[in-house]
Amino acid sequence: MRSVSFLCLLLVCTLAQAEAPPIQQWIDEAIQAGGGVVTIPEGEHVLDKGLVIKDANKLALRGVDKERCILKLAATDDESALIQITGTCETLEIASLTLDSGSGKPQELVLMTGLPEKYQVPAKPAAPTASIQDVTLRDCLLQNFPGSAISVKHAAAVAIERCSFRDGTGAAMKWESAQASVARGNQIIRVATAFNLHSSHACLLEGNEVRDSQEAISITSSSPQPEDARHTLRNNGFFKVAEGLDLSSVQPAPLCENNDPLVTP
Numbered sequence: 001m002r003s004v005s006f007l008c009l010l011l012v013c014t015l016a017q018a019e020a021p022p023i024q025q026w027i028d029e030a031i032q033a034g035g036g037v038v039t040i041p042e043g044e045h046v047l048d049k050g051l052v053i054k055d056a057n058k059l060a061l062r063g064v065d066k067e068r069c070i071l072k073l074a075a076t077d078d079e080s081a082l083i084q085i086t087g088t089c090e091t092l093e094i095a096s097l098t099l100d101s102g103s104g105k106p107q108e109l110v111l112m113t114g115l116p117e118k119y120q121v122p123a124k125p126a127a128p129t130a131s132i133q134d135v136t137l138r139d140c141l142l143q144n145f146p147g148s149a150i151s152v153k154h155a156a157a158v159a160i161e162r163c164s165f166r167d168g169t170g171a172a173m174k175w176e177s178a179q180a181s182v183a184r185g186n187q188i189i190r191v192a193t194a195f196n197l198h199s200s201h202a203c204l205l206e207g208n209e210v211r212d213s214q215e216a217i218s219i220t221s222s223s224p225q226p227e228d229a230r231h232t233l234r235n236n237g238f239f240k241v242a243e244g245l246d247l248s249s250v251q252p253a254p255l256c257e258n259n260d261p262l263v264t265p
Contacts, residue, residue, distance in 0.1 A: 023071075024051055031056045035091075038062070044070040046102060050080045055087040063097040066141050071097060073104030081111035081151075088115075091134045098141040099149075107147035108174075110137065114154035116177070130156035130179065138162050148174040148196075156180055165189070171196040175203065183208055193218055194241075201229035208236045215243040221250045233259055 021041060030036040035058030042064050050073065053059065061083075063069025073082055082099055085092065099109045114132035132155040139161075142149040145168040152158050152174070158181040165172040165186065171193040173183055178200040186208045188194045194210040195217045197203060210216050216238045219231065231254040238244060238261060245256075 021045060023047070027051060027053060027056075027059070027061070030059055035059050039064065040069045040071070040097060042068040044072065046072050046074050047082070048074050049076070049078065050106065051083045053083065053085045053089065053092065056085075056089045056092060058091045059089075060093040060095070061097070062093070062095045066096045066098055066139055069097050070100060072100045072102030073106055075103040077105060079105050079107045079147075081108040082106050083110045085110070085112040085132060085135065086114075087131070089132045089135065092136070094135075094137045094140065096139050098143070100142075101144050101146055105146060108149070108151040109142050109145050110150045112150075112152045112155045112158065116154050130154055133157045135159070136161065140164075141166075142172070143167050145170065148172075149191075150174070152176065152178045152181065154178075158182070159184070161185055163187075165191060165194075168192065174198075175200045178203060182206070187211075188213065197231065199223075200231070201225060203231045204234070205231070205236055206234045209239070210237070210241055211239045213241050216241045217245045219245075219250045219254060225250070225252060227252055230254055233257070235259070 023040065026038045030038050037060045040063040071082060101109065112132050112135060114130045134157045135155065136159045137150065140163045142163060143166045147170045149165050149168055149172045150160060153176045156179040158178060160173060160183045162185045165188040168191040172188045172191045174196045175181060176198045180202045182204045183195065184206045188208065188210045189212050191213045193215040194213055195205060197219045199221050230252045233254050234257040236259045
């Protein structure tokens with residue numbers, strides 16, 4: 001009898017571990033409460049569809065440990081992002097998670113899409129403004145992405161810090177119309193492009209390491225930018241990278257300091 005009871009208990013525990021936690025529900029409840037911390041428990045959590053963070057303020061999505069807290073997508077033809085940040089959002093944090101495309105086909109692992117009509121490049125010394133701003137992604141592992149690992153559109157003051165990127169057929173970070181954003185201390189390996197910046201302003205790439213990839217940095221712009229919109233590339237390392245820095249006639253040229261080695265055309 002005790003053996004039967006033990007087996008039943010083991011079966012219940014196994015089923016409980018296999019069932020994905022209601023992460024989207026937790027996120028929605030925290031947003032409705034005006035903010036808070038959503039803690040992802042240990043385990044490999046396979047999601048039927050991507051998570052959506054919309055109109056959030058002072059919200060954190062944190063894993064207990066990035067090696068043991070894994071978010072993946074189930075097999076589907078849906079190309080939605082694993083995590084989508086949209087609407088009007090401010091002061092968000094995503095930390096200590098492994099983000100993996102799983103058997104799904106997401107175009108991005110993390111997609112931040114602000115509202116173009118609210119995005120303006122203010123003259124100094126005004127602070128950056130956008131419908132999505134002050135978003136931090138730190139201490140995460142992003143892997144096996146068929147598109148971009150992180151795509152930022154019409155957002156300000158985004159910080160990507162101490163993350164690892166590996167095995168992607170697109171860009172590790174793709175920023176379009178991003179303002180005053182930072183990528184610092186990230187490790188990037190085996191990707192098509194490490195950094196792809198288009199029509200962005202005053203961004204900082206500092207202390208990142210890129211290895212065994214096709215292209216290090218691509219910076220393009222649809223029109224000339226003001227002098228105070230120039231990017232800064234500082235203390236980055238590029239090793240076994242086929243192409244170094246592609247400026248594509250962007251003006252003004254970025255400020256490059258102590259990048260080793262960085263091949264410029």
